[in-house]
């Protein structure tokens with residue numbers, strides 16, 4: 001929807017453009033920027049330039065990342081065909097959009113990218129803002145606020161280790177196991193703490209949109225801090241229930257890996273988020289995930305002839321692959 005988009009990809013192939021009825025790979029060229037013509041250039045040129053229809057594929061083994069910067073007109077700014085480019089033989093092919101329409105488009109767009117952070121100060125839109133808290137890796141933009149986030153996040157990660165150990169210990173005891181057996185079945189000290197920041201801007205039509213579609217988390221457990229704006233809902237006995245905001249409380253989700261290793265004794269929680277007409281909602285979930293190569297399956301002690309394994313034992317990365325691609329597990 002931008003005017004142009006300036007994009008830096010990593011080296012993993014994924015971007016494709018559509019031309020003459022076919023999809024073509026956009027070759028990765030080290031240090032090259034990829035430029036997309038966006039809708040606003042198509043509009044102001046009255047169709048002389050065309051915005052590029054594109055998509056991305058995913059890779060079986062490798063993580064692909066990209067850092068697009070969208071050059072966008074301000075939300076209040078009206079964009080339409082440039083008068084000099086329009087005449088009797090070449091009348092305007094596009095409407096000049098009014099303020100409301102432009103805003104609506106922008107908000108809907110934000111909903112598509114529910115893992116994005118829009119920071120008003122630096123105007124950098126990070127379409128995939130995730131950091132591995134404990135490994136110290138952070139994807140930096142030129143945005144100083146991230147440096148502040150880094151220190152806070154590292155401190156938070158340190159405190160979370162104790163909380164995580166306590167919770168996993170209790171879940172283990174609840175299954176009649178020793179305190180650290182559940183943690184060991186998830187990779188022990190190699191457990192990965194993955195922070196995601198969700199940003200849900202106000203939505204003009206909250207009844208028509210969702211922040212995050214219904215899902216269960218792939219993690220073992222998720223430890224989540226929301227801001228005070230209502231939005232999280234859980235599904236129980238055929239109905240959606242609001243999760244009340246309690247100041248300073250953490251929200252804990254049971255994720256798929258705990259359901260699997262407990263052989264279904266614990267169930268992962270089906271949840272979704274709604275959006276708000278006036279207020280911005282944010283949430284900071286930390287997903288406790290087994291290392292990608294680590295195999296998770298029902299704990300042998302919890303399985304017997306009367307209670308055979310209900311889930312396959314597989315590497316966490318294979319579980320993620322199947323879930324993301326909607327393949328049978």
Ligand SMILES: O=C(O)CCC(=O)C(=O)O
Nearest residue numbers: 198212226232273283285
């Ligand atoms: O924003 C929330 O409260 C929940 C987000 C969520 O479910 C997720 O990121 O997996």
Ligand SMILES: [Fe+2]
Nearest residue numbers: 215216217271
């Ligand atoms: Fe979730």
